Amino acid sequence: MGSSDSKLNFRKAVIQLTTKTQPVEATDDAFWDQFWADTATSVQDVFALVPAAEIRAVREESPSNLATLCYKAVEKLVQGAESGCHSEKEKQIVLNCSRLLTRVLPYIFEDPDWRGFFWSTVPGAGRGGQGEEDDENARPLAESLLLAIADLLFCPDFTVQSHRRSTVDSAEDVHSLDSCEYIWEAGVGFAHSPQPNYIHDMNRMELLKLLLTCFSEAMYLPPAPESGSTNPWVQFFCSTENRHALPLFTSLLNTVCAYDPVGYGIPYNHLLFSDYREPLVEEAAQVLIVTLDHDSASSASPTVDGTTTGTAMDDADPPGPENLFVNYLSRIHREEDFQFILKGIARLLSNPLLQTYLPNSTKKIQFHQELLVLFWKLCDFNKKFLFFVLKSSDVLDILVPILFFLNDARADQSRVGLMHIGVFILLLLSGERNFGVRLNKPYSVRVPMDIPVFTGTHADLLIVVFHKIITSGHQRLQPLFDCLLTIVVNVSPYLKSLSMVTANKLLHLLEAFSTTWFLFSAAQNHHLVFFLLEVFNNIIQYQFDGNSNLVYAIIRKRSVFHQLANLPTDPPTIHKALQRRRRTPEPLSRTGSQEGTSMEGSRPAAPAEPGTLKTSLVATPGIDKLTEKSQVSEDGTLRSLEPEPQQSSEDGSPAKGEPSQAWREQRRPSSSSASGQWSPTPEWVLSWKSKLPLQTIMRLLQVLVPQVEKICIDKGLTDESEILRFLQHGTLVGLLPVPHPILIRKYQANLGTAMWFRTYMWGVIYLRNVDPPVWYDTDVKLFEIQRV
DSSP states (O other), X not given: OOHHHXXXXXXXXXXXXXXXXXXXXXXXXXXXXXXXXXXXOOHHXXXXXXXXHHHHHHHHHOHHHHHHHHHHHHHHHHHHHHHTOOSHHHHHHHHHHHHHHHHHHHHHHTSTTTTTXXXXXXXXXXGGGOOOOOGGGGSOHHHHHHHHHHHHTTOBTTTBOOOOSOTTSOOOOTTTOOGGGGOSSSBTTBXXXXXXXXXXXXXXXXXXXXXXXXXXXGGGSOOOGGGOOOOHHHHHHTSTXXXXXXXXXXXXXXXXXXXXXXXXXXXXXXXXXXXXXXXXXXXXXXXXXXXXXXOHHHHSOOOTTSOOOXXXXXXXXXXXXXXXXXXXXXXXXXXXXXXXXXXXHHHHHHHHHHHHHSTTSSOOOOOHHHHHHHHHHHHHHOHHHHHHHHHSTTHHHHHHHHHHHHHHHTTOGGGHHHHHHHHHHHHHHHTSHHHHXXXXXXXXXXXXXXXXXXXXXXXXXXXXXHHHHHHHXXXXXXXXXXXXXXXXXXXXXXXXXXXXXXXXHHHHHHHHHTSHHHHHSSTTTHHHXXXXXXXXXXXXXXSTTTOHHHHHHHHHTHHHHHXXXXXXOSHHHHHHHHHHHHHOOOTTOOOOSOOOOBOTTOOOOOOOOTTOEEEOOOOOOOHHHHEEEEEEOTTSOEEEOOOOSSSSOTTSOOOSOSOOHHHHOOSSSSOOOTTTTOXXXXXXXXXXXXXXXXXXXXXXXXXXXXXXXXXXXXXXXXXXXXXXXXXXXXXXXXXXXXXXXXXXXXXXOOHHHHHHHHHHHHHHHHHHOBTTBSSTTSOOXXXXXXXX
16 A cells, blocks of 8 residues: 555544544454554654644543553554564554554643553453453553563564574564563673664664653653652563563663764765664663663662562672662673773763864764763762773763863753753762872863863863853853862862963952952852862862962962952941942953963854753752762771751851852842842851961962062062972972861762752753654643743
8 A cells, every 4th residue: 555545544544533522442443453554654644644632632522532542552562562573564553553652642641630541451451352351451551561562672573683594483482582682782791793773773763762752751740859759651661570671771771882873984974874773872872861760869778678679680789779770770890891881971972072073074963961861870870880980081081071061052051951960970970089080181182162272181171161161151050150169179189280271260260259249149159269269278288299380370369368368247348349249240251361262173152043942950959968078088088077067167168057049049040139038247248258268378378479579579580480480399398287188079869959850851852852743742741841
């Protein structure tokens, strides 16, 4: 039958369904078969031929017909899974049913009255309609559907290569088939790489799209961190009920990590051959991150009777949750598996950077946000992986792309979620000493970025990019400032030699953040000054020797420190500072830092094109909720510090009891609290001014400034190099206060971040699935869709 005929017949069937007000019997196969038996409609056709308005009309006006359509489509998938889909006709029916369900499911989820439908058992739904009620038939529809999809994903000659030599052999029995022998790609726990097969990839992709659609019920529930947040679809699919859980988890992970968009290394190759692997890899990454959406805060707990759940892979770990995907992920432990995963993710994250060297020479992948979520999950659920990443300088292959994305997206409102996840990953890494140590590696790879040219290390790159985000990102990034500076504080004790460009950037930030109008205009702004002072103190106390550039910059900008020490606290001055603020709205417009030439080939970060869609995000928790303080002992081990009950804290960080609302206010773009809820008082200024950790720097200035001035007078010097040489050989041993213990603020999981990740991840998936537009124009509740 021609494809235009089959489209016509399919459309006729849809019209019949919407116009029949009488329920059509489930046994009326002649009617139902029109939807899947004789048609060959692509998923795009199905979306065009089944308009949203008609699905909603059937839902409202003839609900029993919609119920029967869903039930019959699931039944066909179950039959296909049982029989092993041997004939072309069976394969076609399975694909048609999965496309139809992908189209209809979101409209079932958007209506609260329908949400339980798939979790009910269909009465009289025995095989062949005889109504025999054995256990198999008492399964809820959702479970039958999920198990059928899992079986179909390992169906020989449909989604995997058959291992049978001759067709004369009896069909491979679906139930005795060991799907672990049919893993899609070599990698973790599987050495054999099957022949690529375009048709199998396409069929897997259709089934994964349906699976993702099943999981997407989460999009139709408003964000509520308390709600326990288990997605019943994911929970069942990742449970021991699914006998394919391990091979499927492995197939998805290996398919993503083995993918090489550059192909055979021939530039421009992708212009000649379309790459059918990329859509599958993208779909695999999306299914993977959704199945791993599990609050790590609540996961590592044994069952009530103290026994542990899960399989014995690497049993040194705490008991895994009931979610087998999380369990398997947390138990990966072989070095070569870690190497494969890390290399794969680094290769894919770096792909858009290669793209900027030779435009269009390599295929540019678009799924870096999914990869960042996957990398986050790996580090969060598998501490051995995190330590492996930090053990070598390979971590820099993840760092550089993240800094590239942060710098590139800083002006684009629609990519604020990408900015957050990049910063969260760096915050997580910065809690480990090894990350700070790795940053000392010289940065020589020149990725084109519009940041000042410098000669230095990866630490310089990180600080220069952070400075650029803070001084020229858009307003909505303000809530990230304390995260960015916390990262710099965490790595600062290990930074051996900052470049002059970087030293000047750090002092420019201090200068901007310590102006009176900025300090007095929001309850949390002074935290930023505390963070920067802590950075300087760490470097002076622990890395004085290699950091003459920073010491010189501090000496040159000494007036900033003196102004801070003498910060006025009287009401008239506070009032005057706030008046000045209304005239200069931009917190960092003062160009005290001369921007040098940018790197060759770089393009400025551009704001989003007008009309770009973006999804809203829930607010992220404040830095004090995101992190917990640990102290580094003499031997380098970390000791967790108890949060202090009283208002003040010893380490010079400000009192915690202040209204943190102002800084956190994300809905309103400004960080001000001009609406009268909060205004600065002399007592408030004094409460934190007295804790500014200025002693070390003041002592340094006291000792070094007279010596530097003497050199200048003696030699009539205007030349910096002589002063720097003097500072390089100088020492302050015995002259500075006793070194303070190093404080690290380590990321800690909490319900707020779990909720943030959930909304961010589904927002990305919503926006990335435009062909076909699975969720477009349905009534999602987890986030709002906005136009930039």
